[in-house]
Amino acid sequence: MTRSRRVFDTEELFINAIAERTAALSAHYCHQRGYFTVVLSGGDLISWLRKLLQPPYIDSIEWSKWHIFWVDERVVPWDHPDSNYKLAMDGFLSQVPIPTGNIYPIDQYCAAVGDAKGAAFLYEKCIKRLVDRNIIRSYKSSGFPQFDLQLLGMGPDGHMASLFPGHPHINFKSNLVTYITDSPKPPPKRITFTLPVINCSSYNLMAIRGMEQADAVARVFNDDLDLPTARLKADTEVIWYLDADAASKLSDYDEE
Numbered sequence: 001m002t003r004s005r006r007v008f009d010t011e012e013l014f015i016n017a018i019a020e021r022t023a024a025l026s027a028h029y030c031h032q033r034g035y036f037t038v039v040l041s042g043g044d045l046i047s048w049l050r051k052l053l054q055p056p057y058i059d060s061i062e063w064s065k066w067h068i069f070w071v072d073e074r075v076v077p078w079d080h081p082d083s084n085y086k087l088a089m090d091g092f093l094s095q096v097p098i099p100t101g102n103i104y105p106i107d108q109y110c111a112a113v114g115d116a117k118g119a120a121f122l123y124e125k126c127i128k129r130l131v132d133r134n135i136i137r138s139y140k141s142s143g144f145p146q147f148d149l150q151l152l153g154m155g156p157d158g159h160m161a162s163l164f165p166g167h168p169h170i171n172f173k174s175n176l177v178t179y180i181t182d183s184p185k186p187p188p189k190r191i192t193f194t195l196p197v198i199n200c201s202s203y204n205l206m207a208i209r210g211m212e213q214a215d216a217v218a219r220v221f222n223d224d225l226d227l228p229t230a231r232l233k234a235d236t237e238v239i240w241y242l243d244a245d246a247a248s249k250l251s252d253y254d255e256e
């Protein structure tokens with residue numbers, strides 16, 4: 001596995017780099033397999049995908065081959081303002097021609113009634129079904145899902161997906177998807193990929209901007225394993241895209 005890190009001076013350069021890398025990986029996997037499996041997170045990440053909605057990307061990407069998943073989801077109705085699915089639909093997915101059947105939100109009924117356990121169970125089942133159909137690759141024949149690209153963000157406390165510092169679920173290994181009902185960041189009910197699934201991904205792109213994240217970024221690069229984000233790996237490459245504020249407490253970095 002390689003780990004690369006780039007620091008960008010402007011938001012424009014930062015979002016251009018996300019679009020460029022995503023489009024390059026899309027071209028690679030669409031050509032190689034006929035599918036591109038993309039895992040989204042919530043938060044600021046979605047607005048940073050906006051370059052993909054513009055030329056040249058909007059016209060050149062083979063959107064019909066994309067399959068969309070969520071690394072974590074808040075267990076709220078699909079149309080709730082806290083829903084990561086709604087965030088992605090409103091800000092990105094509704095504006096690209098990805099077939100509806102290739103978009104995999106959490107179960108609508110579980111979301112509506114707030115059944116976190118049921119939502120995690122059904123999401124795991126959905127992922128396994130797609131591994132069986134060979135839409136999601138299987139990690140080195142282990143049966144574990146291997147996504148092509150996960151687009152991730154980090155909270156100021158160092159959480160990624162819905163894996164929070166100090167919570168035992170960071171060590172869960174027996175499920176692909178787990179759930180919590182006591183998230184320190186609202187809303188409390190969430191489902192999340194477990195760490196082994198996150199770290200199986202071929203590429204993990206972690207995008208972080210802002211001064212609020214600077215302490216956690218410095219701790220991550222000092223390998224402070226109390227922070228879930230410090231445990232991020234990938235099968236091929238972990239790509240860190242930061243802005244100057246987020247990188248400001250690192251001892252060394254190259255600005256672009």
Ligand SMILES: O=C1O[C@H](COP(=O)(O)O)[C@@H](O)[C@H](O)[C@H]1O
Pocket residue numbers: 040041042043044045072073074084152153154155156159160161162185
């Ligand atoms: O609650 C969540 O937070 C993280 C980080 O969000 P950010 O806005 O600080 O980047 C996000 O990655 C996750 O998907 C979301 O559910």
